[in-house]
Amino acid sequence: MTSSKPTLAVVIPVFNEQEVIPELLRRLTIALGNLPEIICEVVFVDDGSSDQTHTLLTQACETDTRLQLIRLSRNFGHQPALTAGIDHASHADAVVTMDADLQDPPEIIPELVAAWRNGAQVVLAVRRSRQDNGIRRLGFDFFHRLFSRLTDFPIERNTGTFGLLDRQAVAAFCQLPERHRFFPGLRAWIGFTQARVYYDRQERAAGTPGQTLRRLVHYALDALFSFSYLPLRLMTYLGVFVAGAGFVAGLFFIIRRLLGIEIAQTGFTTLATLSLFIGGIQLIGIGILGEYLGRIYDEVKKRPLYVVRKNRS
Ligand code: UDP
Ligand code: MG
Numbered sequence: 001m002t003s004s005k006p007t008l009a010v011v012i013p014v015f016n017e018q019e020v021i022p023e024l025l026r027r028l029t030i031a032l033g034n035l036p037e038i039i040c041e042v043v044f045v046d047d048g049s050s051d052q053t054h055t056l057l058t059q060a061c062e063t064d065t066r067l068q069l070i071r072l073s074r075n076f077g078h079q080p081a082l083t084a085g086i087d088h089a090s091h092a093d094a095v096v097t098m099d100a101d102l103q104d105p106p107e108i109i110p111e112l113v114a115a116w117r118n119g120a121q122v123v124l125a126v127r128r129s130r131q132d133n134g135i136r137r138l139g140f141d142f143f144h145r146l147f148s149r150l151t152d153f154p155i156e157r158n159t160g161t162f163g164l165l166d167r168q169a170v171a172a173f174c175q176l177p178e179r180h181r182f183f184p185g186l187r188a189w190i191g192f193t194q195a196r197v198y199y200d201r202q203e204r205a206a207g208t209p210g211q212t213l214r215r216l217v218h219y220a221l222d223a224l225f226s227f228s229y230l231p232l233r234l235m236t237y238l239g240v241f242v243a244g245a246g247f248v249a250g251l252f253f254i255i256r257r258l259l260g261i262e263i264a265q266t267g268f269t270t271l272a273t274l275s276l277f278i279g280g281i282q283l284i285g286i287g288i289l290g291e292y293l294g295r296i297y298d299e300v301k302k303r304p305l306y307v308v309r310k311n312r313s
Contacts, residue, residue, distance in 0.1 A: 008035070008113065009092035010042045011085030013078055014100040018052040019206035024100055025060055031106040032066070035113060041066045041092070044100075045085040048075035073307040077215070079181040080306040082161060090174055096164045097183070101204045104162035111197045112164040120195030122169050122187060125162035127201040136213065143220045151227045155188045156196070168192065179298045179305060182223035225291050232292065235285045242281065 010028070014021070032040040044057050046069060054071065061067045070088055072081060082097060089095045094116050098104040108125060115123045144157050161183055165173060172190040225231070 005037060005039050006093040007039045007041070007091075008094050008096065009089035010040065010096045010098065010109065011045070011082065011089050012042065012098055012100050013045045013047055013081035013085060014049065014053055014057070015047040015075060015078075015081070016049045016051045016053060017100045017207060018049075018056060020101055020204075021053060021056045021060075023206075024102060024106070027102070027106045029064075031109045034110045038113065041068060041089075043085045043089050044069045045081045045088075046071045047077070047081035048072050071309045073309040076306045078161075079183060079219075082183060083181060084306045084308065086165075086170060087174055090167075090170050092167065092170075094164055094166045095170050098162050099160075101207065103202050103204055104160075105199060105202055108162070108197060108199045111199075115195040115197055116164050116166060118195070119193060120164075121166045121192035122190070122194045123164040124156055124159045124187070124194060124196050126156065126196045126198050127158040127160070128198045129200045136216070139213070139216065139220075143223075147220075147223060147227075150224060150230045151185070155185050155227070156194075159184050162199075163187065166192075177299075178226065179303070180222040180226050180295055181305075182219070182226055185223055185227045221291070222295075225295060231288045235288055238281060239285070242278065 010032070012024075017024075028042060032042075044061075044067065046054050046057060048071075054069075057067075057069045061069050068088075070084055072084060076084075086095055086097065094113070096109055096112055098106070098109075104125065112123045112125060148155065148157055165187070169187075169190055169192050172192075173186060176186055176189075
């Protein structure tokens with residue numbers, strides 16, 4: 001039998017993607033057809049879609065046994081959906097992770113597999129170019145630049161979800177328990193031999209991004225706060241600086257007073273500005289602390305990352 005052949009699972013989170021699914025299935029079938037030496041399966045994770053996505057995928061699964069569908073009980077978000085798929089696919093020798101909207105071209109999968117067959121345990125698909133426009137693009141660029149400076153930990157620039165993890169890497173990934181997840185960061189964190197495959201990121205094939213700008217900002221903050229202590233450290237530095245400046249200014253005023261040099265009786269503007277400034281800094285500091293505290297609270301609650309909805313029998 002074919003049991004000696006390696007197995008590959010392609011994990012795809014989907015949320016309201018009815019427009020792209022037919023095209024996705026067509027291109028995936030062709031791409032996987034180019035891998036005759038490997039047993040392929042595709043794990044779709046329906047992240048609580050409210051359009052025809054679920055119906056379309058169920059139909060596709062009935063006609064093609066290589067397709068599988070997991071349905072989450074509601075919309076949990078891209079990262080939890082991705083994690084659900086990876087958990088489900090952990091029996092495979094390798095797992096490819098990609099988006100449904102064809103921004104990650106399925107035609108690259110054979111190249112990812114080739115890199116894996118050449119010995120890499122983690123293969124990163126690196127964007128040579130990006131088709132996003134406007135504020136999204138500016139945001140992505142800004143984020144990647146800022147992020148690579150801020151983290152205590154090197155994370156490959158211009159990588160997203162797209163890539164491949166071998167069985168060992170998947171096992172390591174599944175051990176990471178955190179609720180606020182930033183996939184590229186976690187993938188960098190687990191280590192292993194990594195290889196890169198370059199590709200041109202396409203425009204979204206159809207539909208609108210399910211990851212709204214607001215969600216992307218949250219995602220970026222998650223990335224920052226879960227991979228960097230720098231915001232906390234900066235507050236400490238700022239505190240030391242302001243306290244130091246306060247001390248010097250205090251000394252200056254005391255000495256002037258002792259020498260009998262009279263200070264003009266005004267000073268309201270100075271006082272008002274200073275107290276607002278210091279108050280503002282303190283509030284920002286508390287806000288930053290709060291970001292970490294909220295995340296700690298989420299971790300401590302230990303709620304499951306996602307809930308799978310079973311078919312009623
Ligand atoms: N997605 C998901 N749950 C969500 C939002 C998005 O599973 O709540 C899926 C979506 O269907 C797509 C992938 O995650 O396959 C990436 O989403 P999107 O294209 O909206 O994000 P972007 O490309 O802007 O990062
Ligand atoms: Mg997209």
